[in-house]
Amino acid sequence: MSMTTRERRSAVLGVITLLTVVLAVVFGSPDKHAISLAEWARNAPNDFVTTAVAELDGSSGTATYGAPYVNDPTAGQKLGPLPLQRFGGVREPVDTAQDFVIGPLSTVTSDPALRSALARYQGASDDQRKAWTGAYADALGKAPDNDPAKVATGDYGPVPLLAGRLLDLARSGGLDGQLLSSGGFYQTDYAKPLLFIADGTYLEDQARAEHLGGDQWGMMNETGGYPGQAWLWLYTFWYQIPPFSSSDNADALVWALMMVLSLALVLLPFIPGLRSIPRATRVYRLIWREHYRTNR
Amino acid sequence: MTTEERMWTARLRNRATRALPPDQLLPDRQPAYVASWIYVFGVATLAALLVVLVSGGILALEGPQWYHGSPQGHFVNSLHLWSVELFFFTMVIHLWGKFFMAAWRGHRAMTWVTGAIAFLGSIGTAFTGYLVQSNFDSQWISTQAKDGLNSVGVGAWFNVLNYGQMLLFHVVLFPLVLGFLVIWHVLLVRRRGVVPPFADEAAAATPVPQAPQGEEVAS
Numbered sequence: 318m319s320m321t322t323r324e325r326r327s328a329v330l331g332v333i334t335l336l337t338v339v340l341a342v343v344f345g346s347p348d349k350h351a352i353s354l355a356e357w358a359r360n361a362p363n364d365f366v367t368t369a370v371a372e373l374d375g376s377s378g379t380a381t382y383g384a385p386y387v388n389d390p391t392a393g394q395k396l397g398p399l400p401l402q403r404f405g406g407v408r409e410p411v412d413t414a415q416d417f418v419i420g421p422l423s424t425v426t427s428d429p430a431l432r433s434a435l436a437r438y439q440g441a442s443d444d445q446r447k448a449w450t451g452a453y454a455d456a457l458g459k460a461p462d463n464d465p466a467k468v469a470t471g472d473y474g475p476v477p478l479l480a481g482r483l484l485d486l487a488r489s490g491g492l493d494g495q496l497l498s499s500g501g502f503y504q505t506d507y508a509k510p511l512l513f514i515a516d517g518t519y520l521e522d523q524a525r526a527e528h529l530g531g532d533q534w535g536m537m538n539e540t541g542g543y544p545g546q547a548w549l550w551l552y553t554f555w556y557q558i559p560p561f562s563s564s565d566n567a568d569a570l571v572w573a574l575m576m577v578l579s580l581a582l583v584l585l586p587f588i589p590g591l592r593s594i595p596r597a598t599r600v601y602r603l604i605w606r607e608h609y610r611t612n613r
Numbered sequence: 614m615t616t617e618e619r620m621w622t623a624r625l626r627n628r629a630t631r632a633l634p635p636d637q638l639l640p641d642r643q644p645a646y647v648a649s650w651i652y653v654f655g656v657a658t659l660a661a662l663l664v665v666l667v668s669g670g671i672l673a674l675e676g677p678q679w680y681h682g683s684p685q686g687h688f689v690n691s692l693h694l695w696s697v698e699l700f701f702f703t704m705v706i707h708l709w710g711k712f713f714m715a716a717w718r719g720h721r722a723m724t725w726v727t728g729a730i731a732f733l734g735s736i737g738t739a740f741t742g743y744l745v746q747s748n749f750d751s752q753w754i755s756t757q758a759k760d761g762l763n764s765v766g767v768g769a770w771f772n773v774l775n776y777g778q779m780l781l782f783h784v785v786l787f788p789l790v791l792g793f794l795v796i797w798h799v800l801l802v803r804r805r806g807v808v809p810p811f812a813d814e815a816a817a818a819t820p821v822p823q824a825p826q827g828e829e830v831a832s
Contacts, residue, residue, distance in 0.1 A: 326656055333660040333699055337668075340698070341691035348681060348690070349749035385769040394764040405766030505777025512774070515756040524753045536757055539743070539750045543694075546743060548701045548736055568764035583729040586717035595715035596811060604651050604714055605810040 347541040349527070352520060354496070354510060358487035361519040363463040365487060366480045368517040370457060372413040373476065374450035377516040379413050386411040386512070394569040401569055409508055417513050418483055421495040431482045434475035441474065449474035531556055551578070638803050651710035652807070654703045661700035662795065666788075668693040673784055677747060697739055708732060716808040724801040731794040738791055741783035744773055755779075 358365045371377035383392025385408045393402030419439070425431055438446060453473040460467045465477065486492045496510040514520050521530070529535035534557065537549040555561045555571045564570055586592055595601060602609055618624070671689050672680065680686035708728070717725040743754050755773040762768040772778055 325653075326660075329653060329656045330660040330663065333657055333696075333703075334664055336699060337661075337664050337692055337696045340695035341688060344691070344695070346687065346691040346694040347748075347750065348687065348746070350681075351748050351752050382763075384766070385763060396765075401766045402764050403766070405763070405769050408769030409772065505780075506772075506775045508772065508774035511752060511756055514752070520752065520756065523749070527749075529753055531757065536754070539754075544698055546736075546739060547698075548705065548739070566764070568761045572761055572765045579733055583726055583733070585712075585729070586722040586725050592715065592717070595713045598713065600713040601715070601811055604649050604710065607649065608810050 344543070347539055347543050349540040352514060352523065353490070354487045354492045354514065355490040357514060357517065357519045358484055358492075361517070361522075362484055362488075363457075363465065364517045364519050366465050366484055367454070367457050367463050368513070369418055369480045369483050370450060370454045370476065371516065372417040372513065373419075373479070374447070374454050375414060376454065377413055379411055379512045379516050385409045394566045396566065396569045396573050411509065411512060413513075413516075416509055417496070418479065421486060421492055422479060422482055424495065425482070425486065428482065430478065434478040434482075437475045438479060445474070448472075449476045453477060453480075532562070551575070633800060633804055637806075638800075640803070644807065644809065651706075651714075654707040654710060655802075657703040658700060658707050659795075659799070661696055661703055664696035665693065665700055668696055669784070669788075677745060677780060681747070693742075697742070701735070701739070704732060704735065711808075714808055715811070718808055719805065721801070721805045721808055724798060724805060727794055727798040727801060731791060731798055734787065734791045734794055738783065738787040741779050741787060744779040745776065745783050747776065751776075 368377065372380060375381075379386055381387070381389065381392055383389045384403050384405050387410070388407045390403070393400055395401065419435070422431060422435060438449075441449070449472070452471055453468070453476045456468045456471055456473070457463050457465065459469070465481065468477070483492070486495070493510065496513060497504045497507065524530060524535065525533070527538075527540045529538055529540070534550075534553050536556070537546045537553045539545040552571065552575055555574060556567060561567045561571055581588060581591070618627075668689055672686075672693055675686060675689075680690035711725065711728070740754075740758070744751050744758075758773045759768055762771050762773060771782075
């Protein structure tokens with residue numbers, strides 16, 4: 318006995334619902350907890366201090382990013398001669414030294430040594446600050462494991478103390494709140510803490526351990542063995558091959574290419590050649606096998 | 614024209630009825646060639662979307678932190694995840710099927726166009742879902758994806774680091790647009806009907822059976 322249209326629709330809905338429930342029961346879903354600044358500071362203090370010094374020095378990824386965070390006409394990706402990234406403007410301004418280091422430390426009022434170090438740093442000329450942060454960043458880079466305790470002696474001014482106190486603040490959990498509470502009581506924008514964490518290597522190390530690196534098809538995957546956003550395979554694919562994999566403008570190039578391909582998909586019925594593929598490949602004879610057999 | 618006929622409600626009703634008569638809007642029979650298994654995937658996509666909406670609705674009802682701390686919440690999150698996976702799986706097969714059927718033939722180009730845009734819109738909607746999980750995946754995906762959006766100058770408006778904006782994109786803005794596209798797509802399918810087989814050497818000899826002569830099958 319054949320089913321009616323309505324019965325078949327209900328059957329399909331039933332099968333899909335049942336499949337969903339079975340997959341959810343058997344496989345569940347991933348939920349690796351988010352990394353806090355406190356966790357980062359506790360588990361990878363050397364990376365945290367190195368990153369904090371880079372934020373103070375203005376040499377971190379965010380500090381040199383360009384639009385929409387930093388006003389730097391020389392930074393940002395281009396599509397050929399078009400500086401698309403700069404066209405958006407600096408709409409989410411971030412001053413990494415002030416927002417990530419000096420600002421949070423300035424709220425700590427019960428530490429005379431810190432107050433003195435802050436006053437000395439803020440009272441120094443830009444060149445002097447740059448000399449201190451640059452020298453300390455170099456020294457950290459040369460120290461075993463980038464360990465601040467093993468840094469060679471040198472003229473770093475108040476920078477080691479500032480970085481050390483920021484580490485203490487982060488370990489206590491205070492910095493998580495500080496970076497989020499810059500605009501009022503209710504907060505929904507995690508840009509600053511996320512940019513800070515992403516400037517270090519701890520987040521990426523965790524991601525690579527989960528096979529989520531950019532060269533590991535990371536954009537379409539998720540933690541655990543879950544299928545993730547498999548539908549992003551084509552977008553992710555371009556990042557794995559030259560010239561995209563080695564270009565400084567990879568994101569702009571891939572986005573432009575995907576825009577063109579998406580437009581081609583949408584306008585396929587109007588594109589000569591592409592729209593003739595179905596007739597030429599004759600896959601339709603498999604789809605309508607029954608029809609062609611009965612109408613032979 | 615009478616006063617009644619001049620009313621916008623009457624004009625809209627008449628226009629809608631002309632474009633989509635009730636038996637065309639909600640057919641109970643389809644042409645015989647719709648018996649092919651490939652047609653199931655269109656309905657399956659809609660069925661999966663329904664499960665996505667219901668499971669997502671329950672998550673919205675309880676709030677975005679619910680599933681981190683409660684087994685019930687985690688289970689509903691799993692339902693939401695797997696229904697999305699099934700939604701894309703069935704939709705991609707539906708898309709490939711329609712491609713090889715050249716389903717845009719016979720004034721059906723707009724049906725293809727709305728379907729293709731809905732597919733791309735679904736990718737954007739699912740992507741924002743991954744951003745609002747408020748877990749490690751959200752952190753990693755957002756810090757990676759920002760570079761793509763920023764590289765073309767739209768990152769400040771589509772700010773993947775802004776949890777509040779992404780949550781609203783995911784549960785309000787994108788579903789509204791996607792819902793509109795899906796309804797438009799389905800109405801176009803109803804209006805134009807499913808695409809008939811190519812009138813090639815076999816079919817050319819015999820006219821394609823049309824409703825209501827065809828057997829009753831799922832559309």
